[in-house]
Amino acid sequence: MTDWTETELSALRRAYASGTTRVSYDGKSVDYGSAEDLLARIRTIERAIASVGRPLPVAGLAGFSRGDR
DSSP, rough: OOOOOHHHHHHHHHHHTOOOOOEETTEEEOSSSSSSHHHHHHHHHHHHHTTTOOOOOOOOOOOOOOOOO
């Protein structure tokens, strides 16, 4: 997984809010093809950041008994 930063995410959000598809941060510059491409990148990074530190779900098997057997 690539390590995204809050700086990158903030720059992407600012660009999207201003209606541009060119994003610059940390000496880097990226041109996105459309606002939809930019928004998809924002959502990808938001999901990745939100999932950091969240424990993975544990699958289990439940057993039931009627008590008469």
